[in-house]
Structure formats: structure tokens, C-alpha cells
Amino acid sequence: MPESVIDSPSVPIAVRDFGGPGQPLLLLHGAGGNLAQMSTLAEHLSPTHRVVTVDLRGHGRSGDGPWRWDDVLADLAAVTDHLSLTPPAVVGVSLGGMLATLWAQRHPECPGAVSFDGNPPLNRLDQVAGLDPEQAGIELAKLRAVFDGMAAMLAEPLTAEQVAAMLAGQRAMAQRYGGAADDG
Structure with missing residues (x-):
């Protein structure tokens, strides 16, 4: 699984690309987590989807910076642009679920958003x-x-x-x- 760091507008963002042949999926962990927590789900989805996990800013190997929703969504946009994940569905847990919902609201081309325990x-x-x-x-x-x-x-x-x-x-x-x- 290739892991890399993407330059977002304000902080570097760590990503792990599990590959896969189908619709791109962006998996987002919850507060205090990291991209490794999404590995099992990513492995199950990668036979049918192109799956990418992300360390949100201030988590894992990503850089730290102010936590503002717009900045975090810009980080995700930098990841999707850099990896050509157009348009990705977004799946998130807790904080990641809230981000998935915000992403779908701001990106009408998003084919789907799943929020696990992000209410x-x-x-x-x-x-x-x-x-x-x-x-x-x-x-x-x-x-x-x-x-x-x-x-x-x-x-x-x-x-x-x-x-x-x-x-x-x-x-x-x-x-x-x-x-x-x-x-x-």
C-alpha cells in the first residue's frame, strides 16, 4: 500500500492509497484517530473500489494547523485533486462522518457520503x-x-x-x- 504525503494549501496530509478498480472512496477516521484505523475497511472495499485513507490535519503523520472546517475540506480537496479521485464517495467515522457530510453538501457531484456515528x-x-x-x-x-x-x-x-x-x-x-x- 503506497503511503505518501500530499501538500494541501496549509499543511501536509498523509494518505494511504489501497488502489482498486472501481469508484473512488475516501475514508476518514474520527477525532484522535489515524489512517491506519481504516485499514481493515479499506482492504475489504479495495477489490471493488479505489480506496484512499487520510490522516486528518493534526492526526497521524499529517501536519498540524488551525482546525477550521473550511481548511480541513480544502485538505481533502487537495488529496482528491492530487490523486485524481473524481468524484469520490466519502465514508467517515465520528468526526470523519461529519466531514463526509460537509463534503457532500459542498460537492454536489459527490456520489455518496456515509457517516458512522457522526450525528x-x-x-x-x-x-x-x-x-x-x-x-x-x-x-x-x-x-x-x-x-x-x-x-x-x-x-x-x-x-x-x-x-x-x-x-x-x-x-x-x-x-x-x-x-x-x-x-x-
């Missing part, structure tokens, strides 16, 4: 039909507080110990899914 949390009373509105409001406020707390925690810089643990986890995940230990 936003409930946040409006009309999304919890059948519950007592007052109780539903209380429960939604609790849910918002949990997600606000998670967002605040994620905004804090990582300690050296957390970085080391994250890298060890990514290396173990890469090996589990057929990558080299340094794919993390």
Missing part, C-alpha cells in the same frame, strides 16, 4: 417528542452541561504524560489494524 447530540425539545416537555428541558440542559464540560476539557493543553499515552495508544491501534508501530 450531533440532541439539543432541542422537538427532538425528544413524547417526553414531558419540562422534564425533557431539564435532561437536555444536563446533556448540554456534559458536552460543554467535555469541550472545555478538550480545549486544555495536553500534559507530557497524556501525549505519551496517546502516542502509545495510537501505535498499538496501528499495529492492531495492520500498520507499522510508527503509524501512530
Whole structure:
């Protein structure tokens, strides 16, 4: 599987091209993941599709830069242009699923987008039909507080110990899914 680094407008993006004869598929991992996590799925799809996995910016071997949706979508456009993946279907997990949805919205030529577990949390009373509105409001406020707390925690810089643990986890995940230990 050839792996390379593509120059996007602002950061280098690592990609692994699994090849394949058919419709191009771009596979996107979730937050904190890397392209190696998509290897098993890519191997199953490559007999019938041209499959490419990507390290999103700030992940794996890709460069780091500001995280803005437009910038990440520009990274993906650079990958599809460089590899002539026109038009790719996009499959993503969690964060990658949200990106797949945004890609399809901005690229009407996209033949399909699949989002695995990329749905936003409930946040409006009309999304919890059948519950007592007052109780539903209380429960939604609790849910918002949990997600606000998670967002605040994620905004804090990582300690050296957390970085080391994250890298060890990514290396173990890469090996589990057929990558080299340094794919993390």
C-alpha cells in the first residue's frame, strides 16, 4: 500500500492509497484517530473500489494547523485533486462522518457520503417528542452541561504524560489494524 504525503494549501496530509478498480472512496477516521484505523475497511472495499485513507490535519503523520472546517475540506480537496479521485464517495467515522457530510453538501457531484456515528447530540425539545416537555428541558440542559464540560476539557493543553499515552495508544491501534508501530 503506497503511503505518501500530499501538500494541501496549509499543511501536509498523509494518505494511504489501497488502489482498486472501481469508484473512488475516501475514508476518514474520527477525532484522535489515524489512517491506519481504516485499514481493515479499506482492504475489504479495495477489490471493488479505489480506496484512499487520510490522516486528518493534526492526526497521524499529517501536519498540524488551525482546525477550521473550511481548511480541513480544502485538505481533502487537495488529496482528491492530487490523486485524481473524481468524484469520490466519502465514508467517515465520528468526526470523519461529519466531514463526509460537509463534503457532500459542498460537492454536489459527490456520489455518496456515509457517516458512522457522526450525528450531533440532541439539543432541542422537538427532538425528544413524547417526553414531558419540562422534564425533557431539564435532561437536555444536563446533556448540554456534559458536552460543554467535555469541550472545555478538550480545549486544555495536553500534559507530557497524556501525549505519551496517546502516542502509545495510537501505535498499538496501528499495529492492531495492520500498520507499522510508527503509524501512530
